[in-house]
Amino acid sequence: MKEVTPFHIAIPVYNLAECREFYRDVLNCEEGRSSDHWVDFNLFGHQLVIHYKPKLKNEVTHRNPVDGHNVPVPHYGVVLPWDTFQKFAKELKSKGIKFVIEPYIRFEGQVGEQATMFFLDPAGNALEFKAFKDIEQLFAK
Known part of the structure; x- marks a missing residue:
């Protein structure tokens, strides 16, 4: 597997202060540079920037079926080492995170099995x- 290069992603938020607190205090992301319209975070070694954007009326999240669950689209995140995922999921549960899809094993026993x-x-x-127990399964067909 190739060396992983950190990515950068910028996401819109209409509630900068509330999201700043969420990423910093709930997800434990280290805060970097900021202004009154954006905040940089270290999300497991990747640069996440939340940018203020006014909320649009009637925004609806689309969902696609995957392995018996309705996956929200768009979405973003990180592929974590197996043990880090387990610890992170446990921390989120202890903080009362409301899951759209609870932590589970997807494609169990198949190519691409993942938490x-x-x-x-x-x-x-x-x-x-x-997370993948076998990271070589990340792009397996």
Whole structure:
């Protein structure tokens, strides 16, 4: 497997203060640079930037069926090491996170078997975190 290069993602939030607190205090992301319209975070070694954007009326999250669950689209997240995922899921449960899809094993016994979980940030952005016992399965067909 190739060396992983950190990615950068910018997401819109209509409630900068509430989302800042969520990413910093609930997800334990280290805060970086910021202004009154955006905040940088370290999300498991990747740069996540939340940018203020006014809320649009009637925004609806689309969902696609995957392995018997309705996956929110769009979504973003990080592929974590197996043990890190388990610890992170446990921490989120202890903090009372309301999951869209509770942590479970997707595609169990099949190519691409993985642990996954989905939840929303305070602005309604969908996050997925996943892990593979065998990271070589990440792009397996």
